[in-house]
Amino acid sequence: MTEPLLRVEGLHAGYGAVPVLRDVGLSVAARTITAVLGANGAGKTTLLRTLSGLLAPTAGRIVFDGADLRGVRVERLVHRGLAHVPEGRGVVAELTVDENLRLGGLWRRDRADARRALDEVYHLFEPLARRRQHAGHQLSGGERQMLALGRALVARPRLLLLDEPSLGLAPRVTAQIMALLQRLRDDTGLTVLLVEQNVRSALSVADQGVVMSLGRVAAATTATRLRDDEHLRHAYLGF
Incomplete structure (x- = not known):
């Protein structure tokens, strides 16, 4: 099994x-x-x-x-392929869409793949591509949810923990x-x-x-x- x-x-x-x-x-x-x-x-x-x-x-x-996660720091969990999108979306309101998304890949050493991941998110979420220089507080609720999800995807997770994405x-x-x-x-x-x-x-x-x-x-x-x-x-x- x-x-x-x-x-x-x-x-x-x-x-x-x-x-x-x-x-x-x-x-x-x-x-x-x-x-x-x-x-x-x-x-x-x-x-x-x-x-x-x-x-x-x-x-x-x-x-x-296969690995026990007890005692593993949050940032190491992200490196291992686990991403969490909390309830409330967690967008940094003062940063632009592009800056928010880039936060998701700051830790990645493969910069070329990080850029590809960013391009893929823009392809998945066309409204974000049109508003990439808009600040987070200028987005609709749906766009903020897309942004929070997109930021997690830039890290290329294997497991996505997603909390109440339909809220509001x-x-x-x-x-x-x-x-x-x-x-x-x-x-x-x-x-x-x-x-x-x-x-x-x-x-x-x-x-x-x-x-x-x-x-x-x-x-x-x-x-x-x-x-x-x-x-x-x-x-x-x-x-």
């Missing part, structure tokens, strides 16, 4: 004395999209923050591409972003761990689904089963 790109075992994490994640276990196969679903407060964002090194786990293992966006823009994730998976082999409140939208592009409840994994199965299983939908997803 092929080893998953990401394997999480017995993960516990929280903020100070407040536990959030409790014995979380999941696996993510390479070249797939896994949707992490659940109500507000279920621990979804905390899971991504812990996986990306922003929050230290109190117990458990995080294994990425029009349905048309959300559909475009979801279609792009499918295209990146199919064309480049990108693996995506997607936290999303828009359950239907997430399951329409995902291969697997993980449902979280009160800091634990309540269900982990195929996206098709989550869409079709009425009991699971009613119990955990509210539709």
